[in-house]
Amino acid sequence: MELTETRRIGEALGRAVVGARPLAGGYSHETSLLSVAGGGQVVARLGGAAPAVEAAVMAAGRTRVPVPEVLHVLPAVVEPYEARATMVLEYVHGTPLSRTLARGGDPADLRALGAEVGRVVARVGAVTFDRPGFFTDARLTVGRDERPWSRQLPELAEACVAAAPAERLDPATRRAWVKLCEAHAPALERVDHQARLVHADINPKNILVSRTASGWRVDAVLDWEFSYSGCPYGDAANMLRFGDAYPDGFVDGFRRGFRDGRALPDEDWEYLGRVLDMFALSDLVTRPPGHEIADAAAGMIRRWTARPFT
Structure with missing residues (x-):
């Protein structure tokens, strides 16, 4: 500074x-x-x-x-x-959720923490707008020329894998990823119309938590610079993206909390969230070589193309 x-x-x-x-x-x-x-x-x-x-x-x-x-x-x-x-x-006092998860702990306690985080993340989507898209000004006007997400995904995936560093993804994986996005993009027609607040960068480093006498509390949700109007299931997928690295209990609790608190009761919310997360994974792999999160995203792309999800 x-x-x-x-x-x-x-x-x-x-x-x-x-x-x-x-x-x-x-x-x-x-x-x-x-x-x-x-x-x-x-x-x-x-x-x-x-x-x-x-x-x-x-x-x-x-x-x-x-x-x-x-x-x-x-x-x-x-x-x-x-x-x-x-x-x-x-300045908000609290401990980054990433630090809390790194310490591990009792699975039951982490399940309670995950449930509280899931409920808070679900409430983000309770804020609504008149149409889906990206905000164009401080009045939160949403652009009128946005194409549906279901039509944007294949084109964006193709452009992103073409821009990714050569060493991050091999040619066969790039082609397979674009085909996978093309195959799943039509599912987003079910949520193309949703116009709810999406944080778009929900992950443990952007959440502050603390323990109170009554249990876990979320003190703040940080870093809203990528937010837009759309489907909030993408926020849940963002949190769950690297869930295998979280300690036992947290993911199960988060799923329960988000499921119970979500604004739209679609039983396929987790699948639709994964499809929405294809946007973020595609964008992440365009980062320069040596970018830790981008390399992790590339690893997920390789897993998804080797064993496509449903």
């Missing part, structure tokens, strides 16, 4: 920033925990494609799930100095 950016945040807060340390962030932004004069802390997210849109999404999501309060959105500037677009957020 540049000194000029720190000063600008202090001016917006009306209190000087007296300390900063980096936090884990997304691929398109830098995240820092700031200490301010007089005590207290805030989080600054610098960069990102459209922080004002993300702030509006968070405000909408806050009606259903715990989300940090957005204190300020500062646009990018060039003069009199250069500074990135910045979102200033309240």
Whole structure:
């Protein structure tokens, strides 16, 4: 974080920033925990494609799930100095779910944790819009020219595997993945019309949790920059994507919590979520060589093409 950016945040807060340390962030932004004069802390997210849109999404999501309060959105500037677009957020106490899962524990306890996370993730989809698609402005206007997801998937998969690094996927797997997407894309006709809030990056690093006297609590759902209007089953699939790496109990609990809390009672929600997750897997493999998550996504693509799901 540049000194000029720190000063600008202090001016917006009306209190000087007296300390900063980096936090884990997304691929398109830098995240820092700031200490301010007089005590207290805030989080600054610098960069990102459209922080004002993300702030509006968070405000909408806050009606259903715990989300940090957005204190300020500062646009990018060039003069009199250069500074990135910045979102200033309240600091929420809690432990990243990724850290909690890494510690493991009693399966029954982790099942309870998974159920609570599943219920919260399901509530994201309770926020509705007038049509599916991507948000175009801070009023959360949804673009009118979006084609149905069922028609977009095969074309996107083909473009993404063509752009993936040569060493990540062999030619036969690339062809098989496109065919698999083509085979399953028609199933999305059942959810093409859904216009519910989708976080689109639900995973353990973007959820803060804590233990209370009454059980597990989700303290905050973070990083809403990829959100859109569509089918919320994709959020469940995002969480379950690498579920084999989670400790025993959590996945079963998450499935139960999401199933019981989902806004739309489609019994095929898990299958439809996997089909929706094909969008994310296709996009992930385009990342540069050495990208850990992209390499894991490529491994999943190889497994799915070797043993197609139903």
